[in-house]
Amino acid sequence: MQKKSLGIFVSILAVTLVPAFAQQQKPYPFRDTSLPAEKRIDNILSLMTTDEKIDCLSTDTAVPRLGIPSFGSSEGIHGVVQRERIGGPYAQAAIPTTQFPQPPGMGETWDPAIVRQAAGVEGHEARFISQTAKYHHPILMLWGPQADLARDPRWGRSEEVYGEDPFFNGTMVTAFVHGLQGDDPHYWQAASLLKHFLANSNEKDRTKTSSNFDDRLFWEYYSVPFRMGFLDGGAKAVMASYNAWNGTHMAVNPVLKNIVVKQWGVDILSSDGGAVKALVKDSKTYPNQQAAVVACLKAGINQFLDTYKYETRAALKDGSITTADLDELLRPKFRITLKLGLLDPPSMVPYSNVKDSPEPWTTEADTSVSQKIALESVVLLKNESATLPLNKQTLKSIAVIGPLANSVHWDWYGGTPPYTVTPLEGIQKIVGPQTKVIYAADETNNAAVNAARKAEVAVVVVGNDPTCGPDMAHDWTGNGTLPCTVPSNGREGRDRDSIDLGQQEQLVKQVYEVNPHTIVVLVSSFPFAINWTQANVPAILHMAHSSQDEGTAIAKVLFGDYNPGGHLVTTWPKSVDQLPAMMDYNIRDGRTYMYFKGEPLYPFGYGLSYTTFKFSNLKPSATHVTKDGHITVSVDVTNTGTRTGDEVVQLYVQHLKSKVERPREELKGFQRVTLQPNETKTIQIPLEAANLAYWNEKQSKFDVESEPVKLMVGDSSADIKLNTTVQIN
DSSP states (O other), X not given: OOHHHHHHHHHXXXXXXXXXXXXGSXXXXXXXXXXXXXXXXXXXXXXXXXXXXXXXXXXXXXXXXXXXXXXXXXXXXXXXXXXXXXXSTTOEEEOBXXXXXXXXXXXXXXXXHHHHHHHHHHHHHHHHHHHXXXXXXXXXXXXXXXXXXXXXXXXXXXXXXXXXOHHHHHHHHHHHHHHHHOSOSSOOSSEEXXXXXXXXXXXXXXXXXXXXXXXXXXXXXXXHHHHHHHHTTOOOEEEEOSSEETTEEGGGOTHIIIIIITTTOOOEEEOOTTHHHHHHHTSOOSSSHHHHHHHHHHHTOOBOSSSOHHHHHHHXXXXXXXHXXXXXXXXXXXXXXXXXXXXXXXXXXXXXXXXXXXXXXXXXXXXXXXXXXXXXXXXXXEEGGGOOSOOTTTXXXXXXXXXXXXXXXXXXXXXXXXXXXXXXXXXXXXXXXXXXXXXXXXXXXXXXXXXXXXXXXXXXXXXXXXXXXXSTTSOTTSSOOOOOOOTTOOBTTBOOSOOXXXXXXXXXXXXXHHOSSXXXXXXXXXXXXXXHHHHHOSEEEEEOSOOTTHHHHHHHHHTTSSOOOOOOSSOBOSOGXXXXXXXXXXXXXXXXXXXXXXXXXXXXXXXXXXXXXXXXXXXXXXXXXXXXXXXXXXXXXXXXXXXXXXXXXXXXXXXXXXXXXXXXXXXXXXXXXXXXXXXXEEEEEEEEGGGGOEEETTTTEEEOOOEEXXXXXXXXXXXXXXXXXXXXX
């Protein structure tokens, strides 16, 4: 959804969670915590007027007359997004919240535990904003995580998702949901709304296009992270995407009721911003807004980010829908209200005991998580002749150069950080007084070249601009259009026309020509085809945008205070010529590491370290597995170098005698492990036989085949160290 629209929605949602007067109202039966949840909801629905019911089909779920608060909503894929009113209805100021790396960066940690901690920070900060006297903004339903898949590196919103692999993304989605919800067995800290169901990975004409693929890809690829988020994570809300699947738009697609609700137990089905209107204006699926609203209601949509109230009243009047239909749609929304403890005494709800100070984003508890995830997200792409780490004790001068050297860039789905550290600031802070830091932006290449000439080492910080390009033609702050002149930039509303670094790689070349001790730091939301840089520059780091601790993480890695252990979460092509057509949603035609044709620049799962690792002693707990059984795959990992470091152990499988087409390899488990020099640890990765199934289209069910399956362990999809075979019986 657009941020411009979000700002309007949030302004409207500024309703206090539990008004003081509400505590003294009539003790309705729905306040009786001894009653079953459905009985409490029966009572709520019986007391509501028709207009109140219609109002609750928005993101504002408050019923002020009954003292029922709204749980509200906010963006939250890598940090809570929130603004407060400071005067009139449109005068707003940002509320600072902890900002983590964009989801690809969170994914590049390969550490579900730290992703869960980051989401826990978000959930707590949402409670603080919702329930403290200073703010009282209801934002307990956070719109995140993004459970889509990075099918194509040209997709403008791939900056919002964890990676290209369904199991990997689903694991991260599940961790994020758990973090938001918290650990209490009865109540949630915050509610999670997954985005965007389903298979919306093109921005061009997204409200008119259809993502076409078979049922096998639905079940085995595109829906996997959502299914895991719902069934394993316990998320109960989802936003339908703009696009159609096989000709039927998602906001009205029967799959919402038939699978998402009935099979996966989801309570809230949300439209996206303007998606209902797009069914009329863009795809011309319906003749008018009322017809589109009715179709969405019948499809199960019970949260509208669009014009719907007048149309719903008219539909009630002409009999297109009934009040019983409204009750059916609202019942699951109030389950969320109860799960958040908003109708129960605060003494019963552990997350309601929020102190007014300190603001959590200022505390060590939150900043430590921010710093840790930033460090873990850094990927070492190249380190020829041990160029890195730099020695801060002996280095006399360093040039910090480039358009991203002294800034931290934000995107459309992040909030406002309490502080930022740029790469230049991080380097200035970490070096000693004997090291001269020379800064040159890219206003003129001459300045950059002159700075590089004067320094022992040149660090060139390059990448994309996450906010470049029109977002439905306007900047969300209302400051006008943002023309995009760089073909490789992309974001919501704009796919990338190129994956080349363009003029910025020319800058790298010019710097390298005068200083062979050049290091490139690529801060980017997407893969780039940095072929020349990879071939020539001795050391390359990658990090995603939008971490408040970006500069600290980069500096600590450059100077060896932290050994990088991040790994890539997508296949990085050498050229767009290696990619199928943008609208080809059949990934078997050459997408992702599972089907990629040719040699990539960097493979899925790739990442280097300042130390070295050895794999040995690969052992499954059994060599024969029943179709409903499971095994544990163990492998010894040894740090054979001289520095403490993190290795990411990756388990892939290959089907040796399947009756249907399978990927060449599939990720089925992974674990990040820290090892001291000469230390060996035995890593154990669980593997369920059910996770080896394919979708049997004839029988409409998952099938586990009797066949030999190769187990492969390595530190990337292209670097398998050991393999063995088990028999599925």
